[in-house]
Amino acid sequence: MSETLRQRLLEEMQGLKTVDCHSHTMLRRDYEQLPERSLFTMWSYFDRELGAMTGKGAGELFAGIPDEERWARLRPLLGRARNVSYWRHHVVVYRELFGLEGGELSDANWAQVNDSIRERTAQPGWYDHVTEELCGLQTQVRNVPWFEDWEPEYFTCTLRMEEALEQTNRPNRERLEQHLNVEIGDLASLRAALADLIEGYRWEGSVGIKLAHAYRRTLHSEPVPEADAAALFARAVAGEELTWPERKAVEDHIIFFLAECCAEMNQVFQIHTGVQGNWGWVPDSDPLHLLPLLHAFKQVKFDLFHAGYPYSRELGMLAKHAPNVWLNMAWMYVVTMEGSRQALKEWIDLVPGDRLLGFGSDVGWPEFIYGHLIMARSCLADVLAEKVERDFLSEEGAVGLVHQMLRENAIALYGLRDQGVAG
Ligand SMILES: [Zn+2]
Structure with missing residues (x-):
């Protein structure tokens, strides 16, 4: 495939004001009042995969325990299901917005990504x-x-x-x-x-x-x-x-x-x-x-x-x-x-x-x-x-x-x- 054409098309897209044709995005007033914005509360559809594997959604799996324990629960579940697109969507977000280096969350980097989520999402105007x-x-x-x-x-x-x-x-x-x-x-x-x-x-x-x-x-x-x-x-x-x-x-x-x-x-x-x-x-x-x-x-x-x-x-x-x-x-x-x-x-x-x-x-x-x-x-x-x-x-x-x-x-x-x- 022609890389220059592909690149040109990507640049064309980046320069466009896109219309999002279907959204459930939380309102800004709700986003800003959330009690916690972290690696363990910020979920998209991988939450459904967690439900399929454990019978519990993220809300239940990660409630009321310290972050280290939360990571200890998440890590084996990623070992089972990190191939699915629902998870790769998360990886793209962590890489592009929260400084994840490499292709996966690991023992060495999860805490840094978690800190970065907490800090950046608290910035005014985020x-x-x-x-x-x-x-x-x-x-x-x-x-x-x-x-x-x-x-x-x-x-x-x-x-x-x-x-x-x-x-x-x-x-x-x-x-x-x-x-x-x-x-x-x-x-x-x-x-x-x-x-x-x-x-x-x-x-x-x-x-x-x-x-x-x-x-x-x-x-x-x-x-x-x-x-x-x-x-x-x-x-x-x-x-x-x-x-x-x-x-x-x-x-x-x-x-x-x-x-x-x-x-x-x-x-x-x-x-x-x-x-x-x-x-x-x-x-x-x-x-x-x-x-x-x-x-x-x-x-x-x-x-x-x-x-x-x-x-x-x-x-x-x-x-x-x-x-x-x-x-x-x-x-x-x-x-x-x-x-x-x-x-x-x-x-x-x-x-x-x-x-x-x-x-x-x-x-x-x-x-x-x-x-x-x-x-x-x-x-x-x-x-x-x-x-x-x-x-x-x-x-x-x-x-x-x-x-x-x-x-x-x-x-x-x-x-x-x-x-x-x-x-
Ligand atoms: Zn929908």
Whole structure:
């Protein structure tokens, strides 16, 4: 592969104000109030690997013991699992931000990295330094939970909507009633309440909604007539326990209703596909299950996440034939760099470049955005340089894709203001 071309592409990316197309980054006010920022509290997805190995998350494993003991617990777990991308993401962060030398944490260097994390993250302006100066982010399209706010100087909101599907559950319904100061006694009033909620957030600047229902049920949904869903919902409101097929029918109806809201209010519909947590039922997350919804709402812009991994090839063909689908690489480079390269190699052959979203951090700590971005740029440079060399993509076309995938497509899709390039 041509190193000069790869290098040129990397420099092009470093000079761009990137739009982070999917974020869970903690708000600055929350970050600054954290009781501890250290090697043993700053986790990303490797926390899930710790859970898979020990049955305990990092919070439990490292609580209330001295740092030396914490390291003694972590070291053998790294011996078992340090190969996975979720850990290598950590290594990139320690190397780039906290002075780790060499490729791994060890007895000789962990304490120095830990000290460096504590010192640097306590410096005034560190949060802005990471998100703005190092990452060069224009904005992060942030997954905002129900009834919460966000910091518009860093984030653009999309409203997370799983709770909308869980309104047969009384406590959930009461939360919504209280927030909007309405009564939800039937399906019509539920639909009105959901529309009001979305409209309220849209009024504050929200650009879309997000569903991650694939974590607990199939992505497959089909149209359910309002009268059928209303009869089922009435039974739930009366206190009856619905069976799963009955609840699914209500949920499916709401999913289609949410798409209607997106059409009316010009909101992007983001949906989690692929990649699960521990014990997740992978086939439920196959994006092909979404076909009935995508075809029913051709005017809605669907932003499908995580490369649908491992169904990335299917997702590529889906997007090729469904012009209302955008492909979002959120989370992917830290799941697997090789899977990311493969997906991108095929998609760039298949799908018009203006519907590819090249980066979504999908992490809680701002430091991990930077690590993820470095991994993303590296994969993109690999893929594009190879496309120029072997697959008849022009160099100009490759540079154009960099701008589209890391910035321009997001600005167009989410209706953001164009704020120039990084200095
Ligand atoms: Zn996410």
